[in-house]
Amino acid sequence: MVEISSVPPIADCSKTLWLVGGTQESIQLAEAIAALQLPCVVTVATPSAKRQYPISSTFRVEVSRLQPETVSQFLQQAQIAAILDASHPFAVEISQLAIAAAEAANLPYLRYERPQLETGMAADLCLVDSLTTLLNSDLLAQQRVLLTLGYRWLADFQPWQARSTLFARLLPSVAALEAAIAAGFTPDRLIALRPPFSIGLETALWQQWQISQVVTKASGAAGGELIKRQVAQQLGVKLIVIQRPAIAYPRQTSCLTAALAFCQQQVQIAL
Incomplete structure (x- = not known):
């Protein structure tokens, strides 16, 4: 939960916050912002994501894929x-767009970056610095691999279909399934589910498919990384974690309450 301070609600204001959404934390922040009646617009990538946000007279949600030529x-x-950027740690393009827009328009910008898990030295954990590094290695050779990376990266694994047995977990959407099939995945190697996933569900799926390796992103506990680590250790499955891209955020925090305080402060300044 995000702690709401004693700052009074502000309903009558011509200036608005831009919350870059797409994560569970952005939903929490949106609920707190709406409760305080701070004028805010949140952008998300899909209609299904939009339905997870609150409805308020001072708060609206837009499904939008902004581009450099439209952001101004x-x-x-x-x-x-x-601008409060609470997008996914791997949503590089939207974060870079928001940073550039803030600089061009001289607007305050704050990045909410969800905390990373401790690296540790577990034998079942393998860190790689990028997708390219993984694809150019032999880590996946002759393995039964579960990919939990989202559908946009699946095409990159198509050359590996002949060198390993690949499975993928996806969001239940037509776009995701079409991308997976185009990348060479057969229906019996796909499962479409929406997170969060329990330890029991992860364990059952990995065992059902006799998975020897799982590839995931360093998305933190909120992204299910901690549960994957626990299941990997329990089953003796190698967990390959792709590290977060390095982005030079002008200002960032990993505290939800600090992010909300930034919103309150900026609306007060704009009055």
Whole structure:
């Protein structure tokens, strides 16, 4: 939960916050922002994501894939006064777009970066610095591999279909399933589920498919990484974790309460 301070609600304000959404933490922040009646627009990538956010007279959610040539118009039309970037740690393009937009328009920017897990030295944990590094190695050779990376990266694994037995877990969407099939995955090697996933469900799936390796992103506890680590250790499965991309955020925090305080402060300044 995000702690809401004693700052009074603000309903009448011509300046608006831009919350870059797409994560569980952004939903928590949105609920707190809506409760405080801070004017805010949140952008998400899909209609299904939009349905997870609150409804409020001072709060709206837009399904939008902003581009460098459209972001300036968005800032002006929405009367954005500050940007809180709570997107996924691997959503590089939207974070870079928000940073560039903040610099161009001289707007306050804060990145909420979910905490990373301790690296540790477990024998079943393998860290790689990028997808390219993994694909150019022999780590996956002759293995039964479960990919939990999202559908946009599946095409990169197509050359590996002949060198290993690949499985993929996806969100239940037409786009995800079509991308997986185009990348060479057969229906019997796909499962479409929406997180979160319990330890029991992870364990049962890995055992059912006789998985020897799992590939995931360093998405933190909120992204299910901790549960995967626990199941990997329990089953003796190698967990390959792709580390987060290095982004030079102008200002960042891993505290939800500090992120909310930033929103309150910026709306007060804009009054």
